Amino acid sequence: MTGVVPTDPGRLGQVAGPVTGPVTGPVTGPVTGQVAGNDHTTIVVYGLGPDMTDHLDWVTAHRDGLRAGLAEHGAVLIRDLPADLDLFDRIVRVVGGEPLRYTERSTPRTSVTESIYTSTEYPADQPLPMHNENSYSDTWPGHLFFFCDTAAATGGATPIANSRAVFRAIPEGVRERFAAGVVYARAFREGLGLSWQESFQTDDPAEVEDYCARHGIAYEWTEEGLRTRHHRPAHQTEPLTGEQVWFNQANLFHVTSLDEEVREALLMLYGEADLPRNAYLADGSSIAPADLAAVKAAYDETSYAFPWREGDLMIINNMLCAHGREPYTGARRILVAMTA
Numbered sequence: 114m115t116g117v118v119p120t121d122p123g124r125l126g127q128v129a130g131p132v133t134g135p136v137t138g139p140v141t142g143p144v145t146g147q148v149a150g151n152d153h154t155t156i157v158v159y160g161l162g163p164d165m166t167d168h169l170d171w172v173t174a175h176r177d178g179l180r181a182g183l184a185e186h187g188a189v190l191i192r193d194l195p196a197d198l199d200l201f202d203r204i205v206r207v208v209g210g211e212p213l214r215y216t217e218r219s220t221p222r223t224s225v226t227e228s229i230y231t232s233t234e235y236p237a238d239q240p241l242p243m244h245n246e247n248s249y250s251d252t253w254p255g256h257l258f259f260f261c262d263t264a265a266a267t268g269g270a271t272p273i274a275n276s277r278a279v280f281r282a283i284p285e286g287v288r289e290r291f292a293a294g295v296v297y298a299r300a301f302r303e304g305l306g307l308s309w310q311e312s313f314q315t316d317d318p319a320e321v322e323d324y325c326a327r328h329g330i331a332y333e334w335t336e337e338g339l340r341t342r343h344h345r346p347a348h349q350t351e352p353l354t355g356e357q358v359w360f361n362q363a364n365l366f367h368v369t370s371l372d373e374e375v376r377e378a379l380l381m382l383y384g385e386a387d388l389p390r391n392a393y394l395a396d397g398s399s400i401a402p403a404d405l406a407a408v409k410a411a412y413d414e415t416s417y418a419f420p421w422r423e424g425d426l427m428i429i430n431n432m433l434c435a436h437g438r439e440p441y442t443g444a445r446r447i448l449v450a451m452t453a
């Protein structure tokens with residue numbers, strides 16, 4: 114089923130009733146938002162159609178409505194945009210404000226412009242686990258913008274999951290074990306994963322030390338590079354809704370997120386202390402694999418994915434909505450920008 118949402122921004126927040134359904138094709142006639150999704154995760158979809166000429170005017174006129182959709186549903190999809198970096202950049206600024214730089218990196222990306230990046234460069238045949246951007250950090254973007262420049266031949270969706278629904282879907286016992294937060298451990302060494310220089314975007318160890326001191330990160334220089342360790346909450350109160358959202362990357366950092374062969378090889382070569390990434394409970398003890406499985410099951414139960422179409426722009430509220438990436442074949446190019 115698909116609900117029709119009025120474009121009147123004042124009424125956008127008052128959509129009621131069933132809102133589940135697939136993402137549909139372009140909307141003809143006046144552009145209205147349609148709510149697609151499942152029982153847990155919803156996205157407001159605007160099909161601009163092939164005849165629109167001034168996309169920026171449309172976005173500017175609908176800014177408040179788009180922001181209302183992001184505040185309520187956590188995700189908005191604008192279809193049928195031309196592939197135009199300058200337009201993308203302007204839309205980002207209209208909807209989200211000044212774009213942010215990607216700091217304290219955990220995944221490799223390529224900069225396309227000063228504030229537009231490629232999405233995470235990660236092996237195409239493996240899924241990228243669901244996560245909220247930079248939720249392992251003490252600062253994170255408020256909004257993420259994903260533009261589909263080239264759609265994959267098969268797969269390659271960017272699934273989304275309502276972080277409130279994820280929180281509710283995780284069994285209480287598991288949430289209790291995570292209640293004191295997550296410890297993120299990283300080890301940087303030449304030729305394995307991100308270097309500390311790339312992660313911290315500097316070649317100067319003193320700048321890294323300064324960054325760590327300011328952000329509550331314990332660090333230790335080693336012969337091979339650097340180890341860091343820091344503690345963050347497992348969930349947060351989302352300020353717009355006041356609701357609890359599951360907001361951590363324990364599932365992505367934990368060694369079990371690696372392919373079994375890779376995991377075994379890394380453990381044999383470097384040992385647990387020098388894994389590129391790992392996660393622990395707040396007291397430093399191991400996270401039970403069954404608890405991580407429960408977190409994954411919650412993401413699986415609540416997430417919603419639609420096939421990318423070239424010209425799609427998905428905007429998400431990073432606290433209300435987690436995202437991931439499905440495996441794919443063929444070329445795929447999704448551009449990303451972030452704002453407060």
Ligand SMILES: [Fe+2]
Nearest residue numbers: 233244246436
């Ligand atoms: Fe991400």
